[in-house]
Amino acid sequence: MSAAIDSGAAAQDEVVDLLTELIRINTSNPTHVERPAAEWVAAKLDEVGIESRIVEAAPGRASTIARIAGHDSSRPPLLVHGHLDVVPAEAGEWSVDPFAGEVQDGYVWGRGAVDMKNMDAMTLAVVREWARTGRRPARDIVLAFVSDEEGGGALGARYLVNQHADLFADCSEAIGEVGGFSVTLDQGARIYLIQTAEKGINWLRLTASGSPGHGSMVHDDNAVTQLAAAVSRIGAHEFPIVLNDTVRALVDSIAERTGLELDPGQPEKWLHQLGTLSRMIGATIRNTANPTMLRAGYKTNVIPGRAEATIDARYLPGQEHALLAEIDELIGEGIERDFLVRDIAVETSFEGALVDQMAAALRAEDEGAHVAPYLLSGGTDAKSFSTLGIRCFGFTPLLLPAELDFAALFHGIDERVPVSSLQFGVRVLDRFLANC
Structure with missing residues (x-):
């Protein structure tokens, strides 16, 4: 010993x-x-x-x-x-x-x-x-x-x-x-995921303004209606797949460990290998935006002049501009967007003496330990x-x-x-x- x-x-x-x-x-x-x-x-x-x-x-x-x-x-x-x-x-x-x-x-x-x-x-x-x-x-x-x-x-x-x-x-x-931490793949092999990157954060507030009025009347300038439509578009939108170096390296590691031929551009072929972790890793192959809060009005029969929503948007390293441009297109005209929280994405390479020491320490305790980098969807x-x-x-x-x-x-x-x-x-x- x-x-x-x-x-x-x-x-x-x-x-x-x-x-x-x-x-x-x-x-x-x-x-x-x-x-x-x-x-x-x-x-x-x-x-x-x-x-x-x-x-x-x-x-x-x-x-x-x-x-x-x-x-x-x-x-x-x-x-x-x-x-x-x-x-x-x-x-x-x-x-x-x-x-x-x-x-x-x-x-x-x-x-x-x-x-x-x-x-x-x-x-x-x-x-x-x-x-x-x-x-x-x-x-x-x-x-x-x-x-x-x-x-x-x-x-x-x-x-x-x-x-x-x-x-x-x-x-x-x-x-x-x-x-x-270790992840047991579908094939029974085990890998240890080292976090080398994480998404950036854009917590957004959307504000729609309209004409207040009585709820019993015909009203074509309703802030709630306008905001709800924008929120619905964002919530239903699927952002395009963007594969960065960290995700590609992870897929290569899964392929090496399982002996399977895996294409990083076809996530449906490899995400399931990660079992219960697939939802978290699945959020790292694209930008995301999820509506989380709504606020409007003060009485059932009063149409409010203002309505607000919050959006939890996360972007891949180097993708903040693309994410915001896509959200602005989904929002459409007449709705203001501002930041509640704005924070950077982080990424470093999976190489160097420190990475080697991580791998060595894991292998000393688990002879079959295989390390791989991954990108965290949170912060x-x-x-x-x-x-x-x-x-x-x-x-x-x-x-x-x-x-x-x-x-x-x-x-x-x-x-x-x-x-x-x-x-x-x-x-x-x-x-x-x-x-x-």
């Missing part, structure tokens, strides 16, 4: 306790603040002699930052980031209390078990064990446990980048959420950190049961993560961080 596995045994034992404790700190965004969790992280680091700093973007909206010295401090540091906030959970919809951090049937249950207190706990487990045993990483590591990711990061990563860039300015690469704090010139990857390593619908657990009911997956992740992170 290797030294990495020997020294990681205590971390594997501790990771479940760390995760359950962190889940019990309710950091639902926007109803709760992250300060209690940030203080908990700082205390866990302080217990083993790791100094940290708590930074608040607003009262209670706190992040914890620490730096661990490596053997070669002349190299640019690696940033390891995870967010402390979670989306809210309706307890009545769950099989367990979403904030009890229960362990049942070999799983840790609770809000944040997947998104993304699991990575927070795995990272803490590794660095705490290193501090206890005197081990050090290959290079400096900056740890960032941040607030407000679920709210877009304005009071979290974006604030840190804008106001405290010096904490990260010398970092060259970063790892964070939504990557490094992460990588958007903010990438603006500092940092290459960002999604790498939260988990070996998952083939039957687990992992994608459905993000923001889902009965969110949970296998204990064995957490222990696997600790072992992989231990190897990776020690050698990267």
Whole structure:
């Protein structure tokens, strides 16, 4: 047994306790603040002699930052980031209390078990064990446990980048959420998806204006009618397929792993190979726009002079102009469009020493591990950190049961993560961080 596995045994034992404790700190965004969790992280680091700093973007909206010295401090540091906030959970919809951090049937249950207190706990487990045993990483590591990711990061990563860039300015690469997990293909083969790209965000507000009037009369200038037609056109529209380098590389990896001849331009031939993940990956072969909210009127018999809708639009790297042009054509004349949230797309190449170390660490724990890049349909704090010139990857390593619908657990009911997956992740992170 290797030294990495020997020294990681205590971390594997501790990771479940760390995760359950962190889940019990309710950091639902926007109803709760992250300060209690940030203080908990700082205390866990302080217990083993790791100094940290708590930074608040607003009262209670706190992040914890620490730096661990490596053997070669002349190299640019690696940033390891995870967010402390979670989306809210309706307890009545769950099989367990979403904030009890229960362990049942070999799983840790609770809000944040997947998104993304699991990575927070795995990272803490590794660095705490290193501090206890005197081990050090290959290079400096900056740890960032941040607030407000679920709210877009304005009071979290974006604030840190804008106001405290010096904490990260010398970092060259970063790892964070939504990557490094296993996917069992239809053919029975297994691949690990490393996130190298994510879509950009255009959250839009559409506003239609018309002539107010009495609901009993004939009315040909109705803001509600005009807006509803535009929203219907957008909701029914299928954007054209656009295949970027990341998606092509993913399809090539699936083909290599399964032995099948697959054409990236025919997604119906390969998406099903990804099982329950096909819906998420299917959203990365085209731009998307989904109507999400409608607001108009104040009384049944009064035609309002104004109606509003919101659209969640996501664009592939390099496709923002094309997405907005297509939406404007669908909207038509007479409706105003403005941005509620506008954020960049992110993409980096799937190559280099860091990628090699990810693959090596996975293969050391899963001999048949095959890595592939993928593009995330959602967004992460990588958007903010990438603006500092940092290459960002999604790498939260988990070996998952083939039957687990992992994608459905993000923001889902009965969110949970296998204990064995957490222990696997600790072992992989231990190897990776020690050698990267």
